[in-house]
Amino acid sequence: MSSPGAPILLPCNQFDHFYRGGNRIGALRNGPGGPMRPEEWLASTTTRFGQAPQGLTRLPDGRLLAEAIEADPTAWLGPAHVQRYGSSTEVLIKLLDLDQRLPVHLHPNRAFASAHLGMVHGKTEAWYVLDAPAGAEVGVGFSDAVSMAQLRSWVDAEDADALLASLRRKAVKPGDAMLVPAGLPHSVPAGVFVLELQEPTDLSILLEWREFAVDGRADGHLDLGFEVVLEAVDRTAVSPADLDALTLTREQIDAAGLRTALPERADAYFRIHRVDASAGPVSVDAGFGVLLVLEGTGTLRTEASPVDLARGMAVLLPHAAGSWVVEGDVVAMACRPPAPDAPVGP
Numbered sequence: 001m002s003s004p005g006a007p008i009l010l011p012c013n014q015f016d017h018f019y020r021g022g023n024r025i026g027a028l029r030n031g032p033g034g035p036m037r038p039e040e041w042l043a044s045t046t047t048r049f050g051q052a053p054q055g056l057t058r059l060p061d062g063r064l065l066a067e068a069i070e071a072d073p074t075a076w077l078g079p080a081h082v083q084r085y086g087s088s089t090e091v092l093i094k095l096l097d098l099d100q101r102l103p104v105h106l107h108p109n110r111a112f113a114s115a116h117l118g119m120v121h122g123k124t125e126a127w128y129v130l131d132a133p134a135g136a137e138v139g140v141g142f143s144d145a146v147s148m149a150q151l152r153s154w155v156d157a158e159d160a161d162a163l164l165a166s167l168r169r170k171a172v173k174p175g176d177a178m179l180v181p182a183g184l185p186h187s188v189p190a191g192v193f194v195l196e197l198q199e200p201t202d203l204s205i206l207l208e209w210r211e212f213a214v215d216g217r218a219d220g221h222l223d224l225g226f227e228v229v230l231e232a233v234d235r236t237a238v239s240p241a242d243l244d245a246l247t248l249t250r251e252q253i254d255a256a257g258l259r260t261a262l263p264e265r266a267d268a269y270f271r272i273h274r275v276d277a278s279a280g281p282v283s284v285d286a287g288f289g290v291l292l293v294l295e296g297t298g299t300l301r302t303e304a305s306p307v308d309l310a311r312g313m314a315v316l317l318p319h320a321a322g323s324w325v326v327e328g329d330v331v332a333m334a335c336r337p338p339a340p341d342a343p344v345g346p
Contacts, residue, residue, distance in 0.1 A: 004068070004075035005320040006304040009313060010290070013057055014040045018214035020099040024131065024193050028312045034099060036213075042093040042335070043290045043316050045069060049202040049222065065316075077288045078319035080340035088120075090337035091270045093290050094196040095130075102188045104139070104163040104207045108222075108232040109182035109346060113203060116224055122182040124269045124345065125198035126262050128333060129176045130294070133191040139167030140246075141184040141238025151207075151230060158216070160208040168238045175250025177261045177272065178243070183234035195292065197270040197335055205229045258282050261333070268345030273334040277326045286323045289336035291315045298328020 012031030014022060017038050025040050026033025041055050045066040048055040057065040069076045073087040081090075107123030114120065127138075146166060154162050164187060172178070172192070180186055185207060188194070206220030214220070221229045246263060253261050256279035261272040275282050275291070277298055291300065293313045300307040300315060303322040307315060309330050317324060326332065338345075 004072055004318040006318075007300060007302055007307050007321055007324075008059060008316040008318075009307070010042060010057065010316050011060065012040060013042065013044065015054060018212050019102065021097040023099070024097040025095050029095070029314065030312060034097075038097050038099070040095040042095070042292070042314050043089070044092055045089050046092045046200045046202060049204070050219075055202065075320040076318045077337075078286065078340070081288065081319070081337065084340045085337070089200060089288060091335070092198050092200045092202075093335045094198070095194075096127075096188075096196055097193045098188055098190050100212075101190050102186075103209050103212055103216075104160065104167070104185050104187045105220075106185045106205050106207070106233055107182050107198075107201075107203050108205065108229070110199075111346070112232045113201070116228060117203070117222065119201060119203075121199040121201045123199050123201050123203045124180070124182045125196055126179045126266055126270065126272065127177060127188075127194040127196050128261055128272055129172050129174050129192065129194055131174055131191075131193040132172055133189075135171065136173070136189050136192055137169040137171050138178070138186065138188050138192070139164060139169055140178070140180055140186045140243060141168050142166050142235060143168040143237065145237045146235045148230065148235065151233060151235060152226070155207050155226060155230065158208050158210045160210055163208050168240070168243060170240075170243045170247070173250060175254055177248045177253065179246045179262055179266045181234075181246070183232060184238065185233060195272070195333055195335070197272055199269055205232060207233075256280070258284065258334075268338060268343045270338055271334075271336045273336075275326050275330075275332045275334050277328055277330050281325050281327045283323060283325050284334055286319050286321065287317075287336055288319050289317050289334055291317060291326070291332050291334050293330060293332045296328065296330040298326055298330030301325045301327065
């Protein structure tokens, strides 16, 4: 049985989806790859919407992580976390490898999810770009304010061209990171590979779906109907300065040591830190999280036995493992919930 006091190497948790991709996940994580497995969910206690139990992480000892945490939340999450958030991990960590652009879609905020779905969390998310074609641009938010009548017209017509043209564009490159607040419609082009952190739900609203292996009329509205879910769309204009404020560039993030990879506004939802031990050991405080190794080799030291690190490893760290140290010529991403004293997100 997996002990909540020792780091755990996570097996790959890829599965089928309605868009193409997944080979880079397979190569990085020794998983099955594509062609229709574009996502891996890491240390997940979240199920896919309407498809439970798919999405849940199973530990090497056979238990579901969700069951293990419920049995001993303090050991896994820490007393301060449990006092603030209960037994929820508060975060879902994913890899997304896109061989096909994402459809224009959005995720509801906490107020909408509470009012219409009885859920505590919405789905604010963030992307750390692992790979991207030269000149790749994401679309996030409307460049001009859009009326509800116009939005309904585009959705009814499944007008992908108009929806894509309406988005504010921003170029991204490997090493950049962006926070995407709930409510903002967005799309990511083919060829982009990201590490994604989000609130622990699978709540997505599709605005177009014609090119995809999904029936948006049936499955694109959270079983609420489009008349209801379109109220979740942030139809205000997003400026270039707005997107700049949601972004940290590679040049701002890449440095030896422990560097935050998201703007401060993300702290209410989750934390991503880049860990670069090339200039010396990097220490991280105790707490639930996942360390995803991107480059090099090294050693993870906790109060338990050391773990040899290599590219593609995803190490689950329970709070009971104590503070931990990364040594060696290694670069990794530390993905964690919000701190127990984090501000409350909208």
